[in-house]
Amino acid sequence: MSPREEDLPVLLATDVRGHFHFLVEAYQHKLFALTCFLVGNQQDAEEIVQDVFFCAYQALMRYPVQQVQTLKLRPWMTKIVLNLSRNYHRRCNGKYAPTSMSFDAPMGRELVDSIEEKACPSPEEEMVTRESRDDLLAQIANLPERYREVVSLHYIYGLPHYEIATILGHHSVDTVKSQARRGFEMLKQAMNKEER
């Protein structure tokens, strides 16, 4: 049986190798979803998530026991995802800039298919058509980078504002709130423009 998320730091502090797979099992899906939206395609997201866990493993092996025990795993792992995704953009574009993500391309379709195949659709979900979901994904990709990160972390990944502020470091909670609101409004406007 998998341990509870809050017990993981203590378990990892006692034996990183022995309990690391629990960490992977606990976070792989959420981090993968987040990475998909940050980098824009599933193949690279998969490689980046592998790197994320590998970095985490190396760090956990290096950290003193007390540090591991008190580690807040969710923001810590999310921060690694953000850093590696930013590195990815730098490597790909030569600078830190948002990539344009076309969901008409096969990888975009794959992403949508994976949601449809594996998620358990609620009645509300079923009402959402494939076209509108494609549009939504494309619009998220087109958001300016800082809004894309905050919108992905808050609305898709479900992190509270204060946790996002901690992860992003230089942001206050109010800045995060306003960026999330503004990003959301931009997204809504863009979607409504599409609908018209």
Place this chain on the structure above:
Amino acid sequence: MSSNRQLSTRSLLQQLRNLGNIRAPDSLLPAILARIELEDVAVVEAQTMERITKRAISEGTEHNYGVVEAQTMERITKRSERRELFSSVSESLQTEYGSSSHELALDTMSLSALEDRCMSQIERYRRNEPHNDQECLEVFYRAMVKHDPDAWELLQRLFTPTVREWMCHKPYRDVACRHEPEENYVNDAFARVWQASMCNRLEFTTLEAALDYLKISLQGALIDKLLAYSRPREVPLPDPGSDTYGVEEPATEDEYGSYELWEIVKSLLPNKRERRLAYLMYVGGLKPREIIHLCANEFSDIQEVYRLHRNIIERLMSNSDQMRWRLDGEES
């Protein structure tokens, strides 16, 4: 889009939440665990090498250990060259110690007599008590250098419980055993040692070194299996957007005939580096980034891997008729 209704805040929120339901592919967990195992192998190998080198230096050998150590330390980071590494180390140690470490009396001892002695020595070794390596090393010597099948059977009988015990302590045992029974990993570990001994002269000077090698073989078996299960069994398609994307050719091949297919592919690639890359990608199932990571000294950067891969695809595409014809010929 034809709808005229405005998207409500609630509906947009719901849609965003649904997007968070993407699930990671099943291959992610085994792939991560395999990478971690690889990392641990590198650490174990580094420690083993350090121990061997230190001991050799302290025993006052005349070899130039600075050079040997530099070369071996470079090699230990590469799993694929592990066998070469152990071979070269054992050769250098053999030159150093000669064959005098094998007592004459042991040479003539029967296997059943050796078995009794080994059992008690292994027990002492496992309890960390003072022990004599020589009987066990004699079994390794007969099995791996003289290739005596009876000695090999004895070796397997003697050390299977030890390998099983290591397997029990593997943190990823449960994940690995979801794919195959534990017995297969244990057998695979011995098979790897046997295979290595057929290709190289492997002789150990301590029981610890021999068991380290066996342990690394078990890790190798585990890693390869995890890696194998972490990838879909497909022939990779060219990247979307590349010149060759969408030209033709099916995405998958049946496992049946994969050896023949590889032989044909190999024959169509005159360049040695292209053949090597094709092997790593199509047979080993490695991705470009993994190739750069694992074979850093073979390819300068990821661009080179992509460039060579493009060449391979172009060659195969231009010879697709020949491939099809030869495959048909193989089947009929």
